[in-house]
Amino acid sequence: MATMTTTPTTTTAQPPTRRQTAERAMPTVAPPVDIFETDKAYVLLADMPGVRPDGLDVLAERDELVIRGRVERPAIAPAYQEFELADYHRAFTLTEDLDTAGITAALKDGLLRVEIPKSPRVQPKKIPVRTE
Amino acid sequence: MNGQAMWNPWREMQRLQRDMEHVFGEAVPAARWSLTGEYPPLNLTRDDKGITLEALCPGVDRPSLDISVVGDAVTIRGERKAELDAAEERYSRRERPLGTFTRTVGVGEQLDPDRTQATYSNGILRVQLARAPEAAPKKIPIQS
Numbered sequence: 654m655a656t657m658t659t660t661p662t663t664t665t666a667q668p669p670t671r672r673q674t675a676e677r678a679m680p681t682v683a684p685p686v687d688i689f690e691t692d693k694a695y696v697l698l699a700d701m702p703g704v705r706p707d708g709l710d711v712l713a714e715r716d717e718l719v720i721r722g723r724v725e726r727p728a729i730a731p732a733y734q735e736f737e738l739a740d741y742h743r744a745f746t747l748t749e750d751l752d753t754a755g756i757t758a759a760l761k762d763g764l765l766r767v768e769i770p771k772s773p774r775v776q777p778k779k780i781p782v783r784t785e
Numbered sequence: 786m787n788g789q790a791m792w793n794p795w796r797e798m799q800r801l802q803r804d805m806e807h808v809f810g811e812a813v814p815a816a817r818w819s820l821t822g823e824y825p826p827l828n829l830t831r832d833d834k835g836i837t838l839e840a841l842c843p844g845v846d847r848p849s850l851d852i853s854v855v856g857d858a859v860t861i862r863g864e865r866k867a868e869l870d871a872a873e874e875r876y877s878r879r880e881r882p883l884g885t886f887t888r889t890v891g892v893g894e895q896l897d898p899d900r901t902q903a904t905y906s907n908g909i910l911r912v913q914l915a916r917a918p919e920a921a922p923k924k925i926p927i928q929s
Binding site: 686688689690691696698700701702703704705727729731732733734735736747761763764766784785 | 826827828829832839841842843844845857868870871872875876877878879880881882898903905906907911
């Protein structure tokens, strides 16, 4: 069994990345994502714990999809700490066969789900088979 | 990628990716990380009222969440499930660890299980723990 009775330790803290050193006042991390394909859409899932719906931005402009989330940091430092909330940012390039106007996003329990519909022309359709 | 590595979201998440990434056209994804090791990461605060344990665990299937308190130990269980419409062969990125997790921690103070409260919001599980009433000294009569 792990114990948490010891005094605060720094062993769980990760060394800051270069970026965070430069932006110490506002740390930002890239959320881990899953991307999978269905017949009609690409689905992007991102773990963004600590983000409330009003702190979330999903932007699709031209060929770029940007996800951003703001978190509120706790007022008091924990006595024992394994994680520290940080704002989220990650950007993706979209290719032309996606319908950016039809993008939808939902945030539930810190999990963001973005659906990017495929353009109708790339959705599966019945292909007539020619016999020779 | 070492599939046996302890899951540490910050190792992944602190890896800033400002460069543009492509949604598809990736190589075959590596095997998904499993929730082995110490998951979820925890923060603990203490005050006069009690002890608050916060667990960073987004996207957990709510019915699977289970918290138990015994003595000074708190156990958190839950499961992160794959989306229903996700077929295994149609992933182009798999960075989120899925699976069941169990973590037990001792907080170093005797707890009152009956006064435990928990909330789960925005992917953070917050468990309010109450200290057990201190055992009152018992006066032992001396028989003559």
